[in-house]
Amino acid sequence: MNAKFLFKTAVLCLAMLAGCISFASCSEDDDATIEEDTNKLENVKIDYSIDLTENWFKYFDIELSYNTGAEEKTMILTEDWDCSITIPYTGETNYYCNVIAKPKAEVPAFDADSTYLFGKESHARVTGILKDGSVDSNFSSSLTEESGTLNVGGAAMEAYTQQEFTLLKFSYTPGK
Numbered sequence: 001m002n003a004k005f006l007f008k009t010a011v012l013c014l015a016m017l018a019g020c021i022s023f024a025s026c027s028e029d030d031d032a033t034i035e036e037d038t039n040k041l042e043n044v045k046i047d048y049s050i051d052l053t054e055n056w057f058k059y060f061d062i063e064l065s066y067n068t069g070a071e072e073k074t075m076i077l078t079e080d081w082d083c084s085i086t087i088p089y090t091g092e093t094n095y096y097c098n099v100i101a102k103p104k105a106e107v108p109a110f111d112a113d114s115t116y117l118f119g120k121e122s123h124a125r126v127t128g129i130l131k132d133g134s135v136d137s138n139f140s141s142s143l144t145e146e147s148g149t150l151n152v153g154g155a156a157m158e159a160y161t162q163q164e165f166t167l168l169k170f171s172y173t174p175g176k
Contacts (some may be wrong), residue, residue, distance in 0.1 A: 033052055039059055041089045042134050043129040048097040049082035053119040053149070058108060059161045060101035067096050086129070095126045099168040107161045112154040119149035124170035141172035 015066055046068050056062060062077040077099075099122065110116065129140025145168070150159045 006056050009147050039132050039134075041128050041139055042131045043086050043091050044095075044139075045084075045086045045125075045127045045129055046095065047082075047084045047123065047125045048168075048170070049080075049121075049123045050077070050099050051080045051147075052167070053117050053122040055116050055118050056101055056120065056167075059104060059110075059116075059157075060165070061104055062167070063096050063100045063102055065096075067094065069095060075132040080166055089128065094171065094173045096171040097124045097168060098166070098170070101165040101167055103162050104166065110154055110157045110161075112157075114154045116152045116154070116157060117149055118152060119147060121145065122168040124168065126172045128174070143168075143170045147148075 045090070048066055050062075052062065057078060063074070064081065065074040066072070066083065068083065068085060069090065080092050121144045123143070125142035125144075126140060127142075128136035130136050
């Protein structure tokens with residue numbers, strides 16, 4: 001009985017040793033199959049635009065502030081504006097474009113019997129471009145406001161031209 005017991009114990013030990021060797025070789029194969037993702041975010045395409053009717057520029061100061069990731073700017077617009085650039089991705093975490101119509105210090109005269117048209121169309125888009133040229137669906141945001149118009153009667157113009165209006169408000173922080 002001792003010989004049988006010794007034989008079974010030896011076979012069991014050999015089986016355990018073979019299993020350990022087998023598991024060790026499996027883990028080495030797993031390490032060899034891990035590949036690095038080479039199609040990383042490489043560029044950011046930025047498109048901002050604002051298209052306004054003439055009355056916005058005539059009765060308001062149109063203040064624009066924006067960030068392209070490479071620069072921040074603030075300016076007063078005197079005509080329609082657009083910005084379309086592609087920059088290298090640097091890890092910038094906030095892109096924005098804001099357009100505000102502020103009452104002019106001296107409002108030009110208006111006719112109480114006329115109707116004034118205030119129309120706008122605005123657009124903002126930030127898109128991540130991968131190394132292979134495809135769009136990164138996890139790194140994009142856009143805001144397109146349909147063109148809208150408002151007719152303001154001459155009698156209401158005095159009150160209308162004393163208000164401040166947000167014409168475009170866009171902000172995008174990737175990953176949030």
